[in-house]
Amino acid sequence: MWQKRYSHIYLEDGVDPYPLTRTILDRLPGATRVRVADYKHIFARGRQNFQAQKRSPKLILARKKDNWIYPGPSQSQDFGYRNFYYNSLLLNCIYNCDYCYLQGMYPSGNLVVFVNEDDFFSATKRAIEERPFPEEPLYLCISYDTDLLAYENVAPYCARFIEFTRSQEDLLIEIRTKSANWNALAEVAPCPRVILAWTLSPRSVVKKYEKQTPSLEQRIGIVKRCLDRGWQVRLCFDPVLRIDGWEAIYGEFFREVFRALPARSIRDVSLGLFRMNADFFKRIEKQRPDSDILYYPFERESSLISYPQEERRDMLSHLQEELAAYLPREKIETWG
Amino acid sequence: MAPGRKFFALKLIVTALRQEARPLIEALGLKQDTGSRRIPVYAGEDAMLVIAGMGKVMAAIATTHLMHMAPRHDRACLINVGTCAAVTDRLALGDAVLANRIWDRATEREFFPDMLVKHSLQEVSLGTFDRPVTGVKQPNLPCQAVDMEASGVYQAAHLFLAPHQMMFLKVVVDFVQSSTFDLSEMLGHYTGSMQDLLPQITKACVWEDPAPAVTEGQERLLAKVAAHMRLTRTQTHQLEKAAQRFMLRGGENLDLLQPYLQTRPRHKASRNRIFSSILAALNGS
Numbered sequence: 211m212w213q214k215r216y217s218h219i220y221l222e223d224g225v226d227p228y229p230l231t232r233t234i235l236d237r238l239p240g241a242t243r244v245r246v247a248d249y250k251h252i253f254a255r256g257r258q259n260f261q262a263q264k265r266s267p268k269l270i271l272a273r274k275k276d277n278w279i280y281p282g283p284s285q286s287q288d289f290g291y292r293n294f295y296y297n298s299l300l301l302n303c304i305y306n307c308d309y310c311y312l313q314g315m316y317p318s319g320n321l322v323v324f325v326n327e328d329d330f331f332s333a334t335k336r337a338i339e340e341r342p343f344p345e346e347p348l349y350l351c352i353s354y355d356t357d358l359l360a361y362e363n364v365a366p367y368c369a370r371f372i373e374f375t376r377s378q379e380d381l382l383i384e385i386r387t388k389s390a391n392w393n394a395l396a397e398v399a400p401c402p403r404v405i406l407a408w409t410l411s412p413r414s415v416v417k418k419y420e421k422q423t424p425s426l427e428q429r430i431g432i433v434k435r436c437l438d439r440g441w442q443v444r445l446c447f448d449p450v451l452r453i454d455g456w457e458a459i460y461g462e463f464f465r466e467v468f469r470a471l472p473a474r475s476i477r478d479v480s481l482g483l484f485r486m487n488a489d490f491f492k493r494i495e496k497q498r499p500d501s502d503i504l505y506y507p508f509e510r511e512s513s514l515i516s517y518p519q520e521e522r523r524d525m526l527s528h529l530q531e532e533l534a535a536y537l538p539r540e541k542i543e544t545w546g
Numbered sequence: 547m548a549p550g551r552k553f554f555a556l557k558l559i560v561t562a563l564r565q566e567a568r569p570l571i572e573a574l575g576l577k578q579d580t581g582s583r584r585i586p587v588y589a590g591e592d593a594m595l596v597i598a599g600m601g602k603v604m605a606a607i608a609t610t611h612l613m614h615m616a617p618r619h620d621r622a623c624l625i626n627v628g629t630c631a632a633v634t635d636r637l638a639l640g641d642a643v644l645a646n647r648i649w650d651r652a653t654e655r656e657f658f659p660d661m662l663v664k665h666s667l668q669e670v671s672l673g674t675f676d677r678p679v680t681g682v683k684q685p686n687l688p689c690q691a692v693d694m695e696a697s698g699v700y701q702a703a704h705l706f707l708a709p710h711q712m713m714f715l716k717v718v719v720d721f722v723q724s725s726t727f728d729l730s731e732m733l734g735h736y737t738g739s740m741q742d743l744l745p746q747i748t749k750a751c752v753w754e755d756p757a758p759a760v761t762e763g764q765e766r767l768l769a770k771v772a773a774h775m776r777l778t779r780t781q782t783h784q785l786e787k788a789a790q791r792f793m794l795r796g797g798e799n800l801d802l803l804q805p806y807l808q809t810r811p812r813h814k815a816s817r818n819r820i821f822s823s824i825l826a827a828l829n830g831s
């Protein structure tokens with residue numbers, strides 16, 4: 211009934227000369243190509259239905275004309291790095307997690323790939339030179355509002371950014387992912403200034419709320435291979451969801467993770483509770499009558515919604531305690 | 547996304563000419579709505595059709611009129627059916643095509659219906675012109691076919707519908723470089739393509755949406771409880787959310803709310819106390 215995902219590729223005027231355009235078109239030879247004068251004419255149309263589009267997402271190739279790098283928001287995870295930045299090489303994500311804020315942030319479920327990678331590299335070089343704290347590296351999250359590694363087979367951005375980072379001594383990048391795309395990394399030599407960050411969730415959460423993502427086993431499997439190869443690995447237990455029996459479920463989950471992975475080889479861990487910008491949440495609620503986690507009696511605190519304060523305190527102290535059995539506390543960054 | 551519930555969307559069809567409408571009216575068993583006299587509208591059980599007249603202004607007016615007459619918009623699919631002229635020789639007379647891009651020649655604006663549903667037709671970029679096009683050289687046009695209505699239909703429909711609820715189906719009846727202007731010949735190509743068009747129209751209107759956790763009957767029960775207990779708007783909203791969550795977490799029904807139809811709290815404090823206990827019961831705490 212539905213077309214395949216990426217059945218159509220929309221090409222913004224001016225993208226043809228870029229090598230990444232060619233690479234992507236070669237990798238999706240059967241897709242119907244449609245011209246668009248400006249990518250916003252399709253991505254930013256009014257009244258789009260994000261979830262309907264997720265049934266057959268389309269690909270839009272565009273040029274990013276400005277803002278190739280953004281300063282990290284203050285309420286976000288900077289891991290103590292004061293020169294914290296992020297970029298948006300891709301808009302949207304190939305997955306569709308129930309709790310994902312992108313559903314409320316973007317008007318469309320389609321994916322935009324910016325093909326002018328050199329502009330991103332130049333902007334990053336400039337930001338390195340101009341960083342406010344020169345004694346620290348520029349800390350750049352390149353898979354911030356997306357899952358870049360999961361899309362590597364189509365748009366090989368991770369490999370290119372890793373190579374770029376190798377040439378920039380004052381750059382530290384984080385690539386956050388749920389992907390188990392080992393092929394994307396198999397041929398890439400580890401770089402000490404690249405942190406591969408895996409979001410891990412209990413099996414029941416993956417199955418129910420992180421549809422289409424690799425299983426917990428697959429994610430643990432790729433983490434293991436990356437640790438063996440000498441990559442810097444971060445584990446992200448974020449967002450933790452207050453599901454029935456969460457104490458037991460997350461306790462068993464941590465046990466399983468640290469039985470399979472050597473805790474001492476993990477660079478650090480991020481622990482965070484479900485939280486979301488309140489405006490995004492309002493938009494999502496209307497579109498997702500099918501997900502119970504969005505109907506929790508949340509509390510709003512300034513612009514964010516999350517679990518009520520007492521529950522948050524209770525959850526965080528419990529989970530920190532659990533994690534401390536495997537890792538020193540200074541390796542655990544907590545959010546929420 | 548998990549598979550949802552299938553349903554048949556209401557077909558809202560816009561045609562320019564009476565001759566284009568006739569085979570559709572017959573195939574779908576539509577009857578003229580005598581209440582709409584200036585703009586001819588035909589209606590049946592799961593379809594409505596309007597005859598707009600020629601040009602994008604008429605098309606926009608008729609589309610708006612149809613949208614106002616439609617009983618609902620959330621489960622509707624707008625289909626612009628008509629004829630077009632080919633710009634490229636990749637197309638042949640009688641080909642049924644589906645527009646993936648609509649380009650308005652006069653304003654240079656472009657519009658994109660979502661292409662979500664599988665189909666077996668050729669796709670084109672469709673240019674909407676204000677007058678009949680003849681003798682235009684192919685390389686100068688950023689489209690493979692031209693018509694006179696699609697951009698008007700899109701813009702009007704987009705005030706009411708999402709881009710995935712629109713479809714632009716055209717039949718090639720002419721070539722811009724060598725137009726015959728023979729109307730009966732053109733309509734012959736159009737009618738001859740009905741067997742390609744009709745299945746596509748039906749297919750495009752089989753939709754799926756997430757199965758609602760709370761049924762319409764349960765929604766009525768919630769409204770009754772809210773009215774009976776004189777809940778505030780915020781409380782009503784909290785009750786609806788808690789009921790939704792209760793059902794999504796595997797609750798069988800909302801019978802636990804029935805006793806509250808017998809309770810009429812006398813003052814705010816007792817209402818709020820009872821309300822808290824309802825929420826606690828639904829939230830399982």
Ligand code: SF4
Nearest residue numbers: 303305306307310356
């Ligand atoms: S993987 Fe991350 S970015 Fe992608 S849908 Fe899930 S939560 Fe959103």
